[in-house]
Amino acid sequence: MPDVSHTFQLRVRYSETDQMGTFYNSRALEWFECGRTELFRSRGLPYTEIERRGVCLPLVEAHVEYLGRARYDDLLEITASASMSGKARVRCDVSIRHAETGAAVARGYTIHAFTNPEGKPIRPPAWLTGAIVPNGSHS
Amino acid sequence: MPDVSHTFQLRVRYSETDQMGTFYNSRALEWFECGRTELFRSRGLPYTEIERRGVCLPLVEAHVEYLGRARYDDLLEITASASMSGKARVRCDVSIRHAETGAAVARGYTIHAFTNPEGKPIRPPAWLTGAIVPNGSHS
C-alpha cells in the first residue's frame, strides 16, 4: 500500500449487523467509502468539491477480503490510501481493524474511473490526481 | 384504508436482518417504498414516469407500527393504497403481512409533498392524482 495513508474511526451500527451477529458483508464497501471520503478530505480536496467541479469517480471494480468479525458498537479504525492504476484510473486501498486490539476485520480496494456527471469517461484532471495521489504513486 | 389497494410479495433479504434475528426497523420504510412503486405501476403510472414528467414526491412524514417478527427468506405480502391528505399531499398506507399465515408484521403510512426536481412545492397535477387516487378518496 502506498505510504501516504489516512486513518479515522467509526463504530459499527446496529443497522449494519445481520442475523449472524457480525456486520453484513456489503457494509465493508460502505466503510471503504467512508475511508475514501476522509482520505480525500485530509488531502484538502473533499469529494463534494470533486463533484462540484464536474468530476465523478464511479467504481469499476471492488475487492474485499473478510478477515475477522466486528460486532455492533465495536470501534473500528479505517486506513485508506490512493494510487493511480494505469493512466486513467485511481485505486483506493482500505484496511479495517479493531481500534483497540488492532485485529484485522477486512481489507481490499476499489478502482475508480474518471467521468463527467453524465458518466462519460474523461482524462484524469491534474488538480485531482495531484491532490489525492501524492508523488504520483502507482499500485 | 381506501378501498382500491394493490398487493404484491417480496422475501426478506439476509441484508435486511439484524443481530436480533428479525428485520432491522428501517427496512419497513424500504418495503413501504416497494409498496408504493407497485401501487403506482398498477395504476398505469410508474413512479419513473412521474419523475420523468418533472414531479417528485418527497416524504414529509412517515409512521410505522411494528406488529410482528419477520425473518430471513420469509415471504411477505405488501398491500398499499393512496389517498389525498389535504389538498397538497398524498398519503400512502401500507400493510405488511406474512404471505402464508396472514400474521401482521408492520403497518403505517407515508405522507408526500409534490415538488419539482429542485424541491420546490408544486400544485398536485391532475394527471397524477387522478391516476393514483381513484375517486379522489381522502384519508
Add this chain to the structure above:
Amino acid sequence: MPDVSHTFQLRVRYSETDQMGTFYNSRALEWFECGRTELFRSRGLPYTEIERRGVCLPLVEAHVEYLGRARYDDLLEITASASMSGKARVRCDVSIRHAETGAAVARGYTIHAFTNPEGKPIRPPAWLTGAIVPNGSHS
C-alpha cells in the same frame, strides 16, 4: 422533549443519498438509532451492555417528520432523549439538524418494548430505566 438530552455529530454518507440528491428517507431511522446508541452510552449504560444483561428494546412504533434536505458529507447534529411511555415502554425523541446552520432536517421518535432475547415482553428493569430515563420523566 425531556430536559436531559445528548447531542453528537455525524456526516451523511454517499451510500445514504438517493437519486433525488438528498438522504433516502429510511436513513432517518438509522440516524435515530445512532442517537439512541450515543444517548445510552452517555448515561453510562451502552446498549451492548443492555443486551449483554439479557434485555432487548425492539421498536413497536416509529415516527419521522422530514423537515429539510441533507446532502452527502453534510455534518449533522443528532440530539436524543428518553422518557417512559406508559409503564412498559420507553420513548426516544430525536432531532436532526445541520451542525453549522442549525437548520432542521428531521425529527421524530421511536417507542420500544422491553423483551428478553426471545422476544417475550418483560417488566422494565429498574437498573435500565433508572439509567436512561433520569427523574422518571414521562412523555
Add this chain to the structure above:
Amino acid sequence: MPDVSHTFQLRVRYSETDQMGTFYNSRALEWFECGRTELFRSRGLPYTEIERRGVCLPLVEAHVEYLGRARYDDLLEITASASMSGKARVRCDVSIRHAETGAAVARGYTIHAFTNPEGKPIRPPAWLTGAIVPNGSHS
C-alpha cells in the same frame, strides 16, 4: 462459470440508488446475496435450511466488476452458480444484466467458508456440497 446456473429477476429499488443516479456500489453485493438465495432454493436446499442444520457460509472474499448503469425500477436478471474453491470453500459466481436488453450491469463472485453458528470452521458437509455444487465442479 459452471454450467448449472439459476436465473431470476428483481427490480432496482429507490433506496438502492445514490445521488449519481445509478445504484450505489454496495448494492451489488446485496444482489449477489439474492442470487445465492435463489440458487440454493432452486437446488432444493434453501439457505434457511442450511443454517437450521447448523452450518453458516460467511464470506471470506468478494469481488465485483461494475460494467454498466442500472437505474431505479430497472428490471435486472441475476444469474448465479456455485463451485468448490479448494476443498474447504464454496465460490458463487454471479452475473447481473438488464432483463430486456441483456446489457451487463455487474459480475463477480463471493467465496465462502463453512462454519458452525459460533464461526468455527467446519468440514464441508456432503449433504450441502452435493446439493449446491452438482458434479462437484471446481472453479
